[in-house]
Amino acid sequence: MARRPARAVLLGMPALLLTLIAGGCGERATPGAPVTLVFKHAKILGPADPVPGLLRRFEALHPGVRVRSEALTWSSDEQHQFYAINLEGGSPPFDVMMLDVIWVPEFARAGWILDLTAFVPAAERAAHFPSALEPAVQEGKLWALPWFMNVGLLYYRTDLLAKYGFAPPEAYDELVRQVRRIRAGEGDPRLDGFLWQGKQYEGGMVNVLEALWANGARLLDDAGRPFPEPARARESLAFLRGLIESGVSPGWVTAADEELTRRPFGDGRAIFLRGWPYALDLFELPASPVRGKVGVAPLPRLPHGEVGAGSTGGAHLAVSARTRHQALAVELVRFLTSDAAQRAMTEGAALRPSRPSLYRDAALVARDPSLPALLGLMQRGRPRPITPYYLMLSTTLQPEFSAVLVGRKSPERAIRDATAQVDHLLRAIAP
Amino acid sequence: MTDRNLSWLFLAPALLVLGGLTVYPALWVLWLSLQYRIPVFSIARWAGLEHYAFLAVDTRFWNAAGVTAVFTVVSVALECGLGLGVALALRGQRHWRRVALALLLLAWALPSVVTAKMFEWLYHPSGGLVNFLLGGRAINWLGDPALALPALIVADVWRTTPFVALLCYARLLTIPPELYEAGQVDGAAGWQAFARITWPLVRPILLVVLLFRTLDALRAFDLMFVLTGGGPAGSTETLTVYAYRALFQTLQVGFGAAIGVVVFALVMLVAVGYLRLINRESRTA
Numbered sequence: 018m019a020r021r022p023a024r025a026v027l028l029g030m031p032a033l034l035l036t037l038i039a040g041g042c043g044e045r046a047t048p049g050a051p052v053t054l055v056f057k058h059a060k061i062l063g064p065a066d067p068v069p070g071l072l073r074r075f076e077a078l079h080p081g082v083r084v085r086s087e088a089l090t091w092s093s094d095e096q097h098q099f100y101a102i103n104l105e106g107g108s109p110p111f112d113v114m115m116l117d118v119i120w121v122p123e124f125a126r127a128g129w130i131l132d133l134t135a136f137v138p139a140a141e142r143a144a145h146f147p148s149a150l151e152p153a154v155q156e157g158k159l160w161a162l163p164w165f166m167n168v169g170l171l172y173y174r175t176d177l178l179a180k181y182g183f184a185p186p187e188a189y190d191e192l193v194r195q196v197r198r199i200r201a202g203e204g205d206p207r208l209d210g211f212l213w214q215g216k217q218y219e220g221g222m223v224n225v226l227e228a229l230w231a232n233g234a235r236l237l238d239d240a241g242r243p244f245p246e247p248a249r250a251r252e253s254l255a256f257l258r259g260l261i262e263s264g265v266s267p268g269w270v271t272a273a274d275e276e277l278t279r280r281p282f283g284d285g286r287a288i289f290l291r292g293w294p295y296a297l298d299l300f301e302l303p304a305s306p307v308r309g310k311v312g313v314a315p316l317p318r319l320p321h322g323e324v325g326a327g328s329t330g331g332a333h334l335a336v337s338a339r340t341r342h343q344a345l346a347v348e349l350v351r352f353l354t355s356d357a358a359q360r361a362m363t364e365g366a367a368l369r370p371s372r373p374s375l376y377r378d379a380a381l382v383a384r385d386p387s388l389p390a391l392l393g394l395m396q397r398g399r400p401r402p403i404t405p406y407y408l409m410l411s412t413t414l415q416p417e418f419s420a421v422l423v424g425r426k427s428p429e430r431a432i433r434d435a436t437a438q439v440d441h442l443l444r445a446i447a448p
Numbered sequence: 449m450t451d452r453n454l455s456w457l458f459l460a461p462a463l464l465v466l467g468g469l470t471v472y473p474a475l476w477v478l479w480l481s482l483q484y485r486i487p488v489f490s491i492a493r494w495a496g497l498e499h500y501a502f503l504a505v506d507t508r509f510w511n512a513a514g515v516t517a518v519f520t521v522v523s524v525a526l527e528c529g530l531g532l533g534v535a536l537a538l539r540g541q542r543h544w545r546r547v548a549l550a551l552l553l554l555a556w557a558l559p560s561v562v563t564a565k566m567f568e569w570l571y572h573p574s575g576g577l578v579n580f581l582l583g584g585r586a587i588n589w590l591g592d593p594a595l596a597l598p599a600l601i602v603a604d605v606w607r608t609t610p611f612v613a614l615l616c617y618a619r620l621l622t623i624p625p626e627l628y629e630a631g632q633v634d635g636a637a638g639w640q641a642f643a644r645i646t647w648p649l650v651r652p653i654l655l656v657v658l659l660f661r662t663l664d665a666l667r668a669f670d671l672m673f674v675l676t677g678g679g680p681a682g683s684t685e686t687l688t689v690y691a692y693r694a695l696f697q698t699l700q701v702g703f704g705a706a707i708g709v710v711v712f713a714l715v716m717l718v719a720v721g722y723l724r725l726i727n728r729e730s731r732t733a
Contacts, residue, residue, distance in 0.1 A: 094696075094697060097696075097697065098696045098697070101696070101699055105487050105699075123488055126488055126489065127487065127488040127489075127490075128490075207574075215591070216591075216676075216677060216679060216680070217676065217677050217678060217679020217680055217681070217682070218677045218679070221679075267573070267574075267586065268573070268586070268588045268591060268592070269572075269573035269574070269586070269588045269591045270591070271588065271591035271592070271680050272573075272588065272589075272590040272591030272596075272676070272679070272680060273591070277572065280575070281574060281575075286574070405488060405489065406488075406489075406698075408697060408698050409698040409700070412693045412697055412698055415677075415679070416508065416678070416679065416681055416682035416685065419679045419680045419681045419682070420593075420680075420681035420682070422680070422681075423591065423592065423593050423680040423681050425593055425680075425681040425683075426681070434507075438508075441502070445484060445486070445491075445700070445703075446486065446489055446491065
């Protein structure tokens with residue numbers, strides 16, 4: 018008799034599964050009822066989250082429309098996975114989505130997001146940094162609009178550099194000299210030189226790309242072939258490894274991400290840090306040991322490069338290709354990326370706008386004096402390779418670059434192996 | 449209706465559910481692994497055994513297979529040895545046994561991502577507790593390819609030893625004390641009592657524990673994913689991390705499925721080996 022309940026459970030399971038699956042498909046709008054737009058985005062950090070206020074303003078401008086905002090998981094990998102599964106699966110339960118800038122070409126190629134070309138006038142596009150807009154344009158069509166922007170930059174300790182009479186370094190050999198001189202002068206074994214992110218992850222990839230650009234090398238040429246300037250690329254990789262071997266950077270940068278490097282610098286235990294603008298607000302908190310002692314500069318260059326360039330990052334907003342409310346969803350994207358909304362984002366969150374005009378805005382500059390300095394950095398920023406298979410490329414190359422940074426492979430060998438793998442990848446995609 | 453037919457009728461719901469939830473997806477993955485499937489690029493064509501042929505010469509795959517093997521053998525051996533030791537110590541403990549048990553459970557009850565984040569800060573080269581306890585040396589635990597895998601193994605051992613210990617402890621409690629008393633009369637004490645009484649009685653349960661732990665370790669994912677992302681230089685990339693990167697991060701569905709099939713075959717092989725051992729054990733017992 019003990020078997021009967023067990024069988025009931027087994028018989029019930031498919032029904033239960035069906036209910037779960039049906040329940041997961043999201044709501045269907047009924048005609049005549051008020052329209053609900055679903056906006057999927059990561060939680061916005063900062064003193065005051067401006068998003069709810071912006072959405073209420075949008076609702077006030079569009080009577081009968083409700084916008085529900087749904088939070089994405091924190092990690093970028095999981096966000097990408099969430100989108101891929103929902104968008105490939107058929108009817109995604111959202112209309113407007115926040116995308117990492119590196120995903121836009123991929124999503125456009127996959128047909129997951131709506132072509133915005135006809136909806137957005139040229140003047141509205143031109144109001145954004147070219148390097149922010151460029152990744153959103155594929156084959157002459159516009160697929161997303163920039164929401165906020167990031168750029169890789171060099172943090173330095175103004176007090177230490179001033180003490181030894183140094184200006185922020187324009188070239189890396191200068192940076193190395195300054196580190197040696199300051200550390201010798203300070204005699205503090207706990208003071209590190211130059212911190213950056215060398216862990217095997219997307220951030221590590223960004224650091225390597227910046228080193229390539231600093232030496233006038235690229236990862237892909239215009240036709241998409243890897244390492245068009247192999248000699249310069251080898252020098253860049255050898256330089257990064259050399260930073261560790263010579264002790265200018267501590268060995269642990271090979272396992273470091275943004276936060277693991279931001280903290281020691283914020284505690285006053287490093288002279289230079291490669292980071293993103295968000296850290297500036299944290300360095301200037303009242304309790305910060307480095308408050309008022311941090312300057313920002315462009316990333317330095319290597320011998321064969323003309324200027325150093327920081328990688329751009331940030332988020333774009335796009336519309337699901339299967340939304341039932343195209344016009345409204347596009348309106349929401351244009352509203353959230355507008356001058357007024359980006360102003361609110363800059364005031365409330367620790368984020369920087371993708372519109373150059375806001376960096377010269379007197380009211381904003383009064384609140385955030387770093388904006389004019391960041392303007393130059395943003396203008397020098399350079400997007401990562403704009404290709405639909407960027408993520409494949411990046412995950413394929415990360416272990417090779419990591420192997421150089423930890424001294425397991427020579428730069429020559431890593432570039433040879435990386436080229437072979439990228440070629441294999443390209444054959445699978447375009448045989 | 450004959451008894452035989454009736455028994456099939458009774459079995460049918462269970463078979464249907466198992467078939468729908470296990471066999472069908474497994475066959476589907478096998479089918480996918482024989483194709484080039486990259487939805488983003490609208491690629492869907494027959495590949496035959498090409499993915500498997502590439503895996504045979506793919507250094508990243510062989511590296512991941514090696515990492516998986518080392519991780520599995522070392523972590524499972526340590527967990528079982530330590531777990532049994534802890535169980536024996538628990539049985540010998542007179543006071544505070546419940547508190548010790550509760551503390552043991554704590555490590556096992558923590559979600560593994562929390563464990564991973566905790567170890568990330570423990571291992572931090574300049575601010576971490578581990579280096580502090582080692583006298584303030586700046587050992588680069590997670591950034592050195594020679595140390596990263598051992599560091600992950602330690603975290604895994606910390607997390608799963610309690611599981612082994614609890615199962616062994618449960619078995620120890622069921623060994624009748626008369627056996628030891630009889631042994632004592634025959635002059636078996638200390639090591640001899642362990643080798644002749646405890647060990648033969650614990651061995652069957654230990655084999656089951658080994659089976660569980662080995663299958664888990666072969667599919668290890670969360671610790672390396674959170675702590676090192678498979679790095680540095682791929683030195684902690686297991687087969688499942690590689691499969692994840694192919695399947696979910698870069699959406700190479702066909703290729704990722706091929707890795708999945710290999711992991712599945714490996715797990716099945718090991719499971720069958722263990723089950724034979726367990727069967728033999730129960731026949732001789």
